[in-house]
Amino acid sequence: MTDAALHEAQGPGGGSPHRARYRRILAFAARAFLQTWWFELFLPRLGLGSVAERGRGQRTLRLVRRFRDLAVDLGGLMIKVGQFMSSRLDVLPPEITDELAGLQDEVPAVPFAQIRSSAEAELGMPLERAFASFDEEPLAAASLGQAHRATLSEADAADTGLRDVVVKVQRPGIDEIVAIDLSALRRVARWAARVRVVRDRVDAPALVEEFAQTCHEEIDYLHEAASAERFAACFADDDRVAAPAVVWERTTPRVLTLEDVTAIKINDVAALRDAGIDPAEVAAVFGDVMLDQVFTHSFVHADPHPGNIFVTPISPSLRLADARSVQATGVSPSTSSGTQESGPAQPGSLSLSKRRWRLTFIDFGMMAEVPDGIRAGLRTLVIAVASRDSHGLVTAAQQIGILLPSARTTELERALTVLFARFGGMGFNELRDVDPRELADFGTEFGETMRSLPVQFPERMLLLIRAVSLTSGLCSALDPAFNIWEPVEPYADRLVKDQSAGLLADLGTQTVSNIGTLWRLPARVDSALDRLDAGSLTFDISSLENRLDRIIRVAYRAVSAVLFGGLLVGGALLLASAPALGIVLMCVSVVPLLHAVFGRR
Structure with missing residues (x-):
């Protein structure tokens, strides 16, 4: 939306609330740009770089905290921007991402009268006709919408086989707020693109466009419903994972009705233990499931924060029925479709007869598609990490697009070799025992090496980076002894086997092709010699x-x-x-x- 279109959409009143919102966002961005230019570009040119260096940390924290206050005050996409940027470890320094990581997607609830009006307008009927009951108290309130518990009518319950549901209703006027915020962000991105330091690191306009696409998908509840069904289909044969059923009869672009699957929040360690569930086992299964999403299904839940994942206990009768199914078919439903393997089960793949729970995912508004090119690069990366291969890791970074092929990577390979030799294989609890000064020194050296290279994560990696970051943090919270290397290594072994099988197939195909070429070569050479003797062989230059x-x-x-x-x-x-x-x-x-x-x- 251009500024002219923005003004036209808001009418002649230039002082409208939406216009004021637009101006507040731009004013904050302009102040941030001015501060950065003064301290990071102008003062160093005057030989006062040490002055800028001394207060950099405090200035950065003050700026980020002002943004947090702005985001909480405005709501809407500003909270999403904070979450979005907190995952861009390639663009922003740690002090910013750490501060923004705590920005909660929780805002004051919309009064029920407004929610009722929006829902009834979308459904085309009063709530009393659409549902047998509808809880006025919201189950959760977020920046783009809020959720309420409800009960289906007898007729709908008979048709769907469901009774208790959760109804997500968009905040009134959220479309206009999203349009205003995106218009402001596009202008800020154009400003950023004119700064060479920023332009060399990130394509800000492309980043905003990817963010815009994600936001438009998130406020389209039909898209989220389709994603929920696709996710459920990916894990249809996997007893570790469940997803809520969609009630399409009560779903529109602004109202989404799903099966109520509320259970134990994945980060509620006390409740897990009370239910006899080992949090460390939950961490192992969760990490394994997220890897499956990346490498098996290429369809990843990009917002796996604790509010979106439940641990659902399974009744003994259901576990007995599934165990009998295993005995009858010889195939464990605990294995993801297309990834069955023989041999002892991994800790994250316990059979259902032993495990008494499953992971239930909700909120499929943010899903990451993994393109084939990035997926192949990630496979190379996983194999390199598992084998502690610094050169292979650099190759994977170039394949994904993180590093330009022309980048001089000698220093990076040396730093990665030191990283693998000193810290490779350590879990987070082991890293806590390392001398903090050693970690700080290595972190500084490694950071300087990375900053000297043309590093930029592809925009298609945005949601995937967010998913990996949230997964790592959640697993470590569930199990302080969680070692990120453990779930990676079995995948690396399997990927190596798959890669070897593919290599043999490619080699066989190439061999057949070469034999055919050699078979035809004598006849083609003889024909060329005949044309040369006859003087009919010509070259067009x-x-x-x-x-x-x-x-x-x-x-x-x-x-x-x-x-x-x-x-x-x-x-x-x-x-x-x-x-x-x-x-x-x-x-x-x-x-x-x-x-x-x-x-x-």
Whole structure:
């Protein structure tokens, strides 16, 4: 939306609340840009870089805290922006991402009267007709909408087999707020794109467009409903994972009705233990499931925070029925579709007869598609990490697009070798025992190495980075001894096997192709020799000659341009000591200038 369109949409009242919101966002951004320019660019040019260095940490924290206050005050997309940027470890320093990571997607609830009005307008009927009951107290309130518990009518319950549901209703006017916020963010991105330091690190306009696409998908509840069903289909044969059923009869673009699957929050360690569930086992299964989403299904839940994942206890009768199914078919439903393996089960893949719970995911507004190119690079990365291969890790970074192929990576490989040798295989609890000064020194050195390289995460990696960050933090909270290397290594072993099988297949295909080429080669050589003897073998090099002529003409014009500059500068220098000669040289310089400008191209 352009500024003109923005003004037109809001009417002639330039002081409208939406216009004031737009101006507040731009005012904050302008102040941040001005502060950054003054301290990071202007003062160092005056030789006062040490002054800027001394207060950098405190200035950054004050700026981020002001943004937090703005986000909480405005709500809407500003809270999403904080969450979005907290996952961009490639763009922002740790002090910013750490501060923004605590920004909660919780805002005051919308009065029920407004929610009722919006829901009834979308459903085309009073809530009393649409549902047998509808709880006025919200189950959860977020920046874009809020959720209420409800009960389906007898007829809908009979059709769907469900009774208790959760109804998500968009906040009234959220479409306009999203449009205003995105318009402001696009202008800020254009400002950022003019700063070389920013432009070299990130394509800010592309980043905002990806964020815009994510937001539009998140406020389209039909899209979220389709994603919920796709996610459920991915894990249809996997007893570790569940997803709520969609009640399509009561779902519209602004109202989403789902099966009520509320259970134990995944981070409620006390409740898990009271239910006889080991939090460390939950961490292992959760990490394994997230890896499955990336490498098996290429469809990843990008917002796996504790409010979106439940641990659902399973009744003994259901576990007994599934155990009998395993005995009858010989296939464990605990294995993801397409990834069955023989041999002992991994800790994250306990059979359902032993495990008494499953993970239930909700809120599918933010889902990450993993393109084939990035997926292949991630496979290389996982194999490199598991084998502690620094060169392979750099190759994976280049394959994904994090590093440009032309980047000089010698220092990075050396730093990664040190990283693997000193800290490779350590869990978070083991890292706590390492001397903090050693970690700080290595972190500083490694950070300087990374900053010296052309590092930039592809925009398609945004949601995936967020998912990995939230997964790592949640697993560590569930199990302080959680070691991120453990779930990765079995995947690396399997990927190596898959890669070897693919390599053999490619080798066989290439061998057959080469045999065919060799079989046809004698006949083709004999035909070429016959044409050469008969004088009928010709070569068309006219295009090459034309290109050479153009290159020669460009070279002549370049020489003329250099000659013009030399004569002009020489004449200017001689004006004081030999005015006549200087004027002659400057006049003569017009001849090569005319050739350089108007010469035949």
